[in-house]
Amino acid sequence: MLEIKDLHAGIDGKEILKGVDLTIKPGEVHAIMGPNGSGKSTLANVLAGRPKYQVISGSVTFEGKNLLELPTEERAREGVFLAMQYPVEIPGVNNIYFLKAALNAVRKHRGEEELDAMEFLELAREKMKVVELDEVFMNRGVNEGFSGGEKKRNEIFQMAVLDPKLAILDETDSGLDIDALRIIATGINNLRSEHHSVLVITHYQRLLRYLIPDFVHVLSNGRIVKSGGKELAEELEQKGYDWIEEEVA
Amino acid sequence: MIRERAAETFAKLGWPTPRIEEWKYTNLAPLSKIDWRLDEGGRTSRPPAGETPALHGASAEFVFVNGRLAEQSGERFAAPEDARHYADWERNAMVALNFANMQDGARIAIPAGTVVEGFIHLLFIGHGDGIWSHPRNQFVVGANAQVAIAETYVGTGAYFTNAVTEIIAGEGALVDHYRAQCESLDAYHVGNVYIHEARGASVTSHNIAIGAALARSEVNVALAGEGSSIVLDGLFAGTAKQHLDNRTVIDHIKPHCESHELYKGILDQNARGIFDGKIIVRPDAQKTVSRQENRNLLLSESAIIDSKPTLEIHNDDVKCNHGSTIGQIEQEPLFYLRSRGIGEEEARNLLVYAFAGEIVDRMKVEPVREQIRRALFQSMPDRLPERRGGAR
Numbered sequence: 001m002l003e004i005k006d007l008h009a010g011i012d013g014k015e016i017l018k019g020v021d022l023t024i025k026p027g028e029v030h031a032i033m034g035p036n037g038s039g040k041s042t043l044a045n046v047l048a049g050r051p052k053y054q055v056i057s058g059s060v061t062f063e064g065k066n067l068l069e070l071p072t073e074e075r076a077r078e079g080v081f082l083a084m085q086y087p088v089e090i091p092g093v094n095n096i097y098f099l100k101a102a103l104n105a106v107r108k109h110r111g112e113e114e115l116d117a118m119e120f121l122e123l124a125r126e127k128m129k130v131v132e133l134d135e136v137f138m139n140r141g142v143n144e145g146f147s148g149g150e151k152k153r154n155e156i157f158q159m160a161v162l163d164p165k166l167a168i169l170d171e172t173d174s175g176l177d178i179d180a181l182r183i184i185a186t187g188i189n190n191l192r193s194e195h196h197s198v199l200v201i202t203h204y205q206r207l208l209r210y211l212i213p214d215f216v217h218v219l220s221n222g223r224i225v226k227s228g229g230k231e232l233a234e235e236l237e238q239k240g241y242d243w244i245e246e247e248v249a
Numbered sequence: 250m251i252r253e254r255a256a257e258t259f260a261k262l263g264w265p266t267p268r269i270e271e272w273k274y275t276n277l278a279p280l281s282k283i284d285w286r287l288d289e290g291g292r293t294s295r296p297p298a299g300e301t302p303a304l305h306g307a308s309a310e311f312v313f314v315n316g317r318l319a320e321q322s323g324e325r326f327a328a329p330e331d332a333r334h335y336a337d338w339e340r341n342a343m344v345a346l347n348f349a350n351m352q353d354g355a356r357i358a359i360p361a362g363t364v365v366e367g368f369i370h371l372l373f374i375g376h377g378d379g380i381w382s383h384p385r386n387q388f389v390v391g392a393n394a395q396v397a398i399a400e401t402y403v404g405t406g407a408y409f410t411n412a413v414t415e416i417i418a419g420e421g422a423l424v425d426h427y428r429a430q431c432e433s434l435d436a437y438h439v440g441n442v443y444i445h446e447a448r449g450a451s452v453t454s455h456n457i458a459i460g461a462a463l464a465r466s467e468v469n470v471a472l473a474g475e476g477s478s479i480v481l482d483g484l485f486a487g488t489a490k491q492h493l494d495n496r497t498v499i500d501h502i503k504p505h506c507e508s509h510e511l512y513k514g515i516l517d518q519n520a521r522g523i524f525d526g527k528i529i530v531r532p533d534a535q536k537t538v539s540r541q542e543n544r545n546l547l548l549s550e551s552a553i554i555d556s557k558p559t560l561e562i563h564n565d566d567v568k569c570n571h572g573s574t575i576g577q578i579e580q581e582p583l584f585y586l587r588s589r590g591i592g593e594e595e596a597r598n599l600l601v602y603a604f605a606g607e608i609v610d611r612m613k614v615e616p617v618r619e620q621i622r623r624a625l626f627q628s629m630p631d632r633l634p635e636r637r638g639g640a641r
Contacts, residue, residue, distance in 0.1 A: 073587040088581045
């Protein structure tokens with residue numbers, strides 16, 4: 001599904017990713033862990049096509065297509081979804097209208113019929129329940145006046161509605177209490193299937209208790225320095241990141 | 250006679266040019282070269298539907314074609330008894346020109362204590378090249394009376410509208426005023442609004458400018474009674490080579506008055522927008538609260554905005570703040586919308602519309618608000634989405 005080869009990328013002329021290789025197959029859940037500044041968020045943003053990040057070299061193939069050539073919206077329509085670390089507030093753009101427009105853009109791209117207002121509302125209500133978001137949020141501006149936890153739940157809600165092939169979660173667990181964490185994990189677990197893949201980017205192991213990954217990778221100084229199964233996450237939780245950096249060095 | 254005296258005054262003052270401080274950014278001298286004429290006869294009926302926006306739900310409607318009353322429907326009102334002029338025809342050349350050529354207009358007195366249901370709609374239709382019109386409207390709103398007034402300006406051709414509207418709000422009166430300038434893109438428009446408020450009066454005025462090749466909108470507010478307040482909203486959206494000049498003067502004359510002003514500009518292509526907003530706080534106007542904000546969105550490299558907020562404060566017992574910003578479409582929201590699959594063009598449209606929405610959403614009279622929403626879509630077809638808030 002996703003194949004990253006020797007990816008070098010950065011921001012403001014500074015190289016942050018220094019040769020990342022990663023392959024994700026359909027149905028797999030991968031976790032990327034690592035200390036602050038290791039390049040985790042850079043990887044997430046480069047995959048989603050955030051303009052201020054520059055790709056220096058390497059390739060990213062998604063479902064056989066050169067992902068790096070596609071504009072941001074095309075990536076989303078192809079089925080890449082980024083749950084953002086800091087979702088922006090957009091007053092004046094109605095949440096539900098925005099999501100309906102997004103879903104219909106995605107459906108159109110897939111050759112599916114667009115949903116009308118009633119059909120969309122039905123779908124949205126069903127998905128809202130999963131993340132326990134109240135309907136009153138839906139008629140506000142995008143993320144407007146949402147708490148940190150509500151913003152994260154809104155990201156997962158959007159993900160559930162858009163039904164992406166690859167969901168990338170950029171520190172979605174940060175700043176969440178245990179209840180919110182469980183809700184978010186449920187939302188992600190609902191998406192899991194043999195056709196859906198998930199890339200979880202996190203600093204902590206907490207989320208991975210509810211969302212069992214198939215593979216865990218450690219990103220350090222712009223490179224994946226260690227990969228393993230779910231037990232690697234527990235080891236990192238107990239021993240921290242220092243031992244890996246020492247091991248690598 | 251006022252007509253003759255106003256004509257003499259205009260002859261003396263002449264067409265405004267940037268030599269006058271109040272007209273720093275706009276020159277009307279080229280208009281003097283056109284041999285303008287009044288529409289003295291011919292069509293006084295409403296042009297066929299389609300040319301004019303339908304506005305349902307008005308309790309009274311006046312339709313003016315080239316400055317002459319063509320139709321009147323709904324509730325009837327008496328004319329004001331007080332013939333005093335609040336518009337400053339002795340110093341404002343365009344008001345003098347209006348008075349000298351004064352045509353029809355709505356002159357309405359709302360008796361004290363009366364609540365007018367719905368809203369009163371004045372529809373001005375300009376039609377034909379070289380025609381000028383000089384409508385004059387006056388609303389005298391009695392003590393504790395309540396009314397909503399909407400003025401709409403539309404038309405076809407290279408005509409010139411020079412309108413004056415006076416709103417005199419009595420003690421404790423509540424007035425909700427809308428002015429939608431949606432003139433033909435070949436037309437010229439000058440609008441002078443004078444608002445005079447007595448003790449405890451409360452006026453909200455929404456001023457929309459999206460039409461005309463060249464437009465000047467001037468709103469003068471006199472907070473002449475203790476505890477009176479004004480909410481002054483403006484939205485100007487220009488594209489192509491439109492020139493939209495907006496000047497406001499809020500004069501705090503008495504103590505305990507409040508003014509809240511927000512003007513927003515959206516300028517695309519080679520359009521030029523001007524916001525010149527002046528707040529005066531007189532020596533007697535203690536405990537004044539005044540907030541003034543002008544925010545502008547430039548959508549192209551060649552669009553121009555001149556923002557000139559001015560505070561003139563003559564006592565120190567006041568709370569005033571004002572600010573002005575000029576920006577472009579922000580990258581973070583744009584990326585967010587695109588990252589969900591919305592195309593760049595549509596994402597931009599959504600953000601432009603959201604910017605305008607803050608002003609539009611504050612309009613309380615629904616048919617007027619929706620009319621302005623539609624007019625915005627039509628005026629900037631490349632920029633604004635078909636609709637918003639569809640799924641409810």
